[in-house]
Amino acid sequence: MPGVADILSFGVAPARAKVLCVFVHGRNQSPEEMEAAVIRRLSASDAAFVLPRAEGKSWYTARAIDPLTAATRGELSASLSGLATAISDLRAKAPGAPLVLAGFSQGACLSLEHAFTGTHTLAAVAAFTGCRVGVPGDDRQSRLQRGLPVYLSGGSADPWIPLQAFADTVTELGHAEADLRCDVFPARPHEVSATEIALIDNLLTDLSARRSPRMEAPR
Numbered sequence: 305m306p307g308v309a310d311i312l313s314f315g316v317a318p319a320r321a322k323v324l325c326v327f328v329h330g331r332n333q334s335p336e337e338m339e340a341a342v343i344r345r346l347s348a349s350d351a352a353f354v355l356p357r358a359e360g361k362s363w364y365t366a367r368a369i370d371p372l373t374a375a376t377r378g379e380l381s382a383s384l385s386g387l388a389t390a391i392s393d394l395r396a397k398a399p400g401a402p403l404v405l406a407g408f409s410q411g412a413c414l415s416l417e418h419a420f421t422g423t424h425t426l427a428a429v430a431a432f433t434g435c436r437v438g439v440p441g442d443d444r445q446s447r448l449q450r451g452l453p454v455y456l457s458g459g460s461a462d463p464w465i466p467l468q469a470f471a472d473t474v475t476e477l478g479h480a481e482a483d484l485r486c487d488v489f490p491a492r493p494h495e496v497s498a499t500e501i502a503l504i505d506n507l508l509t510d511l512s513a514r515r516s517p518r519m520e521a522p523r
Contacts, residue, residue, distance in 0.1 A: 306379045307359050308386030312336070314343050314353040318397035321352035322512040323404065323427075325504075326391055330409030331464075332361045338408065345501050348508035352401075354394045356387060364437070368413045369469045372438040380437060383414055388423050395424070402427030402511040406504055408496050409433050409464055412456075416473065419454070420480075422447030428517050430455045430504045432496050433462055435469035436476060448480035453517045455485050455507070457500055459492040485519040499523050 312335040318324065329338045335355035343353050364379040372380075395403055405426050407415040412434025419429045420436070426449060434456060438444055454477055458470035467488070477484050489497060503521035510517045 305359065305382050306363050306365070307382040308356045308390060309359045310357050311390055312339070312355045312357070314339055314355065315351045316349075318352040318394060318401075320350075321398050321401055322350035323348065323508050324352050324354075324394055324398055324401050325404045325406060325508060326354045326356070326387070326394060328356060328363075328387065328405075328407030328411030328414050329358065330407070330411050331363070333408075333411075334361065338411075342408070342496050342501055342504070346505045346508065348505055348512060350512045351508050352394070352398065354390055356390045358383065363410050363414045367464070368410065368435055368437045369439070369466060372442040372444070376437070380414075380417065384418055384421065387414060387418050391418075391424050404428045404430060404504070404507060404511065406430035407432065407434065409494065413437050417445070419452065420445045420448050422449060425449060426452060427511050428453040428455070428507055428519075430500075430507060432457050432500045433459060433465050433494065435465050435473040440472050446476070446480065448477070448482060450481045452482050453507075453519060454482040455503055455519050457487045457489065457497075459494065460488055460490045462492075462494055464494060487523065
């Protein structure tokens with residue numbers, strides 16, 4: 305059964321952090337890969353990072369764009385429960401510090417699903433190549449925090465997140481009144497780009513300085 309197997313920590317100790325970040329890896333990836341591809345390239349010096357590891361390298365078995373089944377709902381529930389615990393545990397170590405939830409690919413999808421549960425008050429969500437899990441006709445949670453800063457990206461021909469699923473998620477975020485920035489990258493490989501890394505770096509820097517996140521990054 306999918307869920308959180310263990311958790312890696314990077315950056316400053318949570319008690320000394322001015323901003324917190326939980327970063328969720330994609331399917332068949334690992335926290336170590338995300339640390340090398342993203343975390344290590346950030347300049348935010350006052351951030352504490354927590355990177356959960358999925359059991360079996362997958363947060364759920366189905367594709368994000370498949371209709372929700374009982375099996376997928378069960379797997380998703382287990383992974384969301386583990387993610388919620390990781391967020392709560394990190395926040396308990398740094399009360400009052402703003403927390404950013406971020407992820408890539410399947411990790412971006414899981415991050416969006418957590419945000420739509422409304423379980424935690426988040427400072428921002430950064431979903432790199434993500435969409436909601438399931439299809440628009442599915443019964444899905446819709447308790448997104450009003451005004452939540454959300455960054456959502458996608459590729460014009462991504463093999464895992466088609467543009468239609470990306471667009472459907474933009475619509476849902478818009479109806480939920482998220483403070484939304486979106487980027488679609490033409491012909492981009494299935495990876496985190498320099499623009500996305502710059503964006504989360506600026507996001508963390510703004511929040512560390514207690515500024516409203518501007519979600520700025522050159523394309």
